[in-house]
Amino acid sequence: MKVLLVEDNERVSRFVVKGLREAGHTIDHVENGRDGLFYAASESYDAIIMDRMLPGQIDGLGIIETLRQQGNRTPILVLSALSSVDERIKGLRAGGDDYLTKPFAFGELLARLDALIRRTQVEADTTQLAVGDLNMDLRSRKVTRGARSVVLQPREFQLLEYLMRHVGQVVTRTMLLENVWDYHFDPQTNIVDVHISNLRQKIEIQGEKPLVKTVRGAGYMMTAE
Amino acid sequence: MMLTKVTRSSALTLAIGYVALGVVALALFAAPLWYAWQVTIEDGRIEMIHDDVQRFVEVYDRRGESGLAEFIAQRVSLQIAGDRLLFMADRQLHPLAGNLPAWPSAVPNAPGLYTLTLDVGGRPTRTLVQRALLPNGDTLLVGRDLTHLAPIENRFWVGLAISTALLCGLGLLGGWLVRRTVLSEIDTISRSVTNIVHGDLSHRLPVSERGGEFDSLSITINRMFDQIEQLVHGVRNVSNSIAHDLRTPLAELRSRLEEMVVTRPTGEELHEGMADAVEDVDRVIGIFNALLRLAEIDAGAQRSGFVEVNPAELASRAAEFYRPAAELKGISLDFRDGAEGAVLAGDPLLLSQAVFNLIDNAVKFTPANGHIRVEAVREGEAVELRVGDDGPGIPDDEKQRVVERFYRGDRSRGSTPGVGLGLTLVSAIASLHGGRLDLADNHPGLLARMVFDDRVQAAL
Numbered sequence: 001m002k003v004l005l006v007e008d009n010e011r012v013s014r015f016v017v018k019g020l021r022e023a024g025h026t027i028d029h030v031e032n033g034r035d036g037l038f039y040a041a042s043e044s045y046d047a048i049i050m051d052r053m054l055p056g057q058i059d060g061l062g063i064i065e066t067l068r069q070q071g072n073r074t075p076i077l078v079l080s081a082l083s084s085v086d087e088r089i090k091g092l093r094a095g096g097d098d099y100l101t102k103p104f105a106f107g108e109l110l111a112r113l114d115a116l117i118r119r120t121q122v123e124a125d126t127t128q129l130a131v132g133d134l135n136m137d138l139r140s141r142k143v144t145r146g147a148r149s150v151v152l153q154p155r156e157f158q159l160l161e162y163l164m165r166h167v168g169q170v171v172t173r174t175m176l177l178e179n180v181w182d183y184h185f186d187p188q189t190n191i192v193d194v195h196i197s198n199l200r201q202k203i204e205i206q207g208e209k210p211l212v213k214t215v216r217g218a219g220y221m222m223t224a225e
Numbered sequence: 226m227m228l229t230k231v232t233r234s235s236a237l238t239l240a241i242g243y244v245a246l247g248v249v250a251l252a253l254f255a256a257p258l259w260y261a262w263q264v265t266i267e268d269g270r271i272e273m274i275h276d277d278v279q280r281f282v283e284v285y286d287r288r289g290e291s292g293l294a295e296f297i298a299q300r301v302s303l304q305i306a307g308d309r310l311l312f313m314a315d316r317q318l319h320p321l322a323g324n325l326p327a328w329p330s331a332v333p334n335a336p337g338l339y340t341l342t343l344d345v346g347g348r349p350t351r352t353l354v355q356r357a358l359l360p361n362g363d364t365l366l367v368g369r370d371l372t373h374l375a376p377i378e379n380r381f382w383v384g385l386a387i388s389t390a391l392l393c394g395l396g397l398l399g400g401w402l403v404r405r406t407v408l409s410e411i412d413t414i415s416r417s418v419t420n421i422v423h424g425d426l427s428h429r430l431p432v433s434e435r436g437g438e439f440d441s442l443s444i445t446i447n448r449m450f451d452q453i454e455q456l457v458h459g460v461r462n463v464s465n466s467i468a469h470d471l472r473t474p475l476a477e478l479r480s481r482l483e484e485m486v487v488t489r490p491t492g493e494e495l496h497e498g499m500a501d502a503v504e505d506v507d508r509v510i511g512i513f514n515a516l517l518r519l520a521e522i523d524a525g526a527q528r529s530g531f532v533e534v535n536p537a538e539l540a541s542r543a544a545e546f547y548r549p550a551a552e553l554k555g556i557s558l559d560f561r562d563g564a565e566g567a568v569l570a571g572d573p574l575l576l577s578q579a580v581f582n583l584i585d586n587a588v589k590f591t592p593a594n595g596h597i598r599v600e601a602v603r604e605g606e607a608v609e610l611r612v613g614d615d616g617p618g619i620p621d622d623e624k625q626r627v628v629e630r631f632y633r634g635d636r637s638r639g640s641t642p643g644v645g646l647g648l649t650l651v652s653a654i655a656s657l658h659g660g661r662l663d664l665a666d667n668h669p670g671l672l673a674r675m676v677f678d679d680r681v682q683a684a685l
Contacts, residue, residue, distance in 0.1 A: 183577060194550045
């Protein structure tokens with residue numbers, strides 16, 4: 001995937017560029033707002049990572065607003081040291097698709113970036129999800145593993161749906177909190193792990209192949225392999 | 226010092242003012258006296274002169290001109306006249322009898338009452354005289370020396386002067402004494418304050434039993450110092466706690482990294498060590514985030530994002546979120562909706578976080594087989610979010626302090642994970658929403674209540 005990184009901090013850029021290249025992405029990196037707008041408007045990217053505070057006449061939010069006015073719908077992940085809820089709302093209102101505060105874990109950035117890119121690819125109106133022999137019917141809200149029927153609580157269903165929609169992708173605990181529970185803050189607990197563990201007990205009973213992998217330092221990944 | 230100067234001059238001004246006031250009072254007191262004295266004496270004199278004249282006329286009527294002259298001469302010679310002035314003259318004003326050698330020319334040429342300076346016995350004397358006409362055309366002059374009362378008048382004036390002087394003296398002395406007392410009190414206070422400011426914050430101003438103005442001032446100042454001490458203590462405590470809570474993960478991180486420098490691990494071991502190091506750093510970042518969030522809430526900046534919140538739904542979702550973790554510890558967690566559909570204006574994320582923190586605490590401190598109950602309750606016009614447990618609870622003397630930043634009960638420090646900001650955050654969130662955090666006894670255990678009293682005004 002082709003990604004544009006607009007970030008003036010050298011250390012952060014080096015770390016992000018290296019990590020994203022290793023993950024198989026192609027990176028263009030610019031260090032100021034003017035170049036950022038120029039690249040974003042003239043090239044075609046799968047996603048843009050945008051720092052908020054930038055040198056060069058125009059800041060991150062300015063670039064995003066300009067792009068959106070021009071009808072550019074490239075998914076944008078906003079990076080910022082401004083962490084308050086108000087700032088996050090500002091970032092999303094300007095047209096950003098996701099907001100990540102510094103300092104961040106690279107795993108979190110990568111997972112969110114993948115989710116953003118994928119979102120534009122997976123059609124939203126699917127009615128059936130399948131990972132290996134695990135099937136989910138979104139209409140009747142029924143889940144089966146092979147021939148076995150799996151009974152889930154409503155929230156467990158939502159959790160499993162999110163994991164299945166992002167199959168093969170790392171989803172972080174924060175992403176689960178935000179998207180399954182709609183909690184946009186860090187509760188400083190491992191409760192998500194407990195929920196995942198409960199879900200595992202229901203979909204991976206003895207002898208069955210594990211479907212939810214723990215990715216150390218990042219989160220979880222649903223995979224059929 | 227500036228303070229002393231100001232006080233000195235103001236005390237002196239006060240004393241002088243009081244003295245001036247005293248003098249005015251004295252004058253107001255003396256003036257009517259003086260006036261009354263003057264009037265009484267004057268009237269008495271006039272009356273006496275009238276009486277004298279009357280008597281002489283009577284003598285004339287009985288004994289004729291020569292009889293009266295003889296009567297007067299007799300009086301004069303017998304010194305009965307005293308300081309009285311008696312004179313009798315014929316039509317041509319030639320002397321017939323009396324204690325004047327000749328008719329005084331200063332007397333006006335008509336009968337009547339006059340105040341004149343006459344030459345009596347060779348010295349000019351202020352005299353009150355009456356000139357009267359006898360039936361045969363002779364002239365009678367009766368007078369009284371006005372100077373013989375002068376010593377009394379003088380004494381009056383001297384007395385007045387002495388009292389004025391005494392008044393001034395005593396007034397100034399009083400002023401000086403007041404000044405000295407006030408200054409010494411103020412000096413005591415300012416010295417104590419200086420001492421306190423320069424070092425011993427636990428020191429307090431002395432307060433006497435009398436309960437005077439300076440005592441109430443001292444009490445007020447002492448209260449101010451209590452507040453300051455508490456703040457300083459709080460800040461010191463916070464710095465200590467921050468230092469402590471940050472040092473632990475940093476120390477772990479350091480030893481982990483140092484160990485890796487020494488042992489030079491490779492492969493999976495290296496990866497694991499580094500992942501652990503990242504986790505340590507995340508803990509530090511978590512503490513900072515919590516602090517920033519607290520500062521943000523304290524600043525009240527987030528009130529702008531208030532929407533209508535259903536407290537029952539919010540609490541039930543939080544309870545549902547936490548239930549698996551509680552059950553993992555063998556604790557039952559249930560939710561009761563007693564809110565009767567009440568709503569309040571607020572930030573749902575912040576309120577959720579507050580309930581989270583309360584449940585999190587309850588889960589941490591409740592032993593296995595315990596029970597936690599989350600409730601949304603309507604109490605009249607107030608709405609309460611309650612989290613009750615049957616754990617060890619909090620001793621009464623610690624209830625206030627657990628809300629303080631970084632305070633952790635002795636039992637939790639070191640043994641239970643946590644930053645020590647949880648309840649502070651809850652309290653801050655409650656007050657941002659116009660409510661308060663109340664910690665009560667759950668018999669047994671802790672009942673934490675977030676009480677929102679003025680939700681009616683706050684509701685959208």
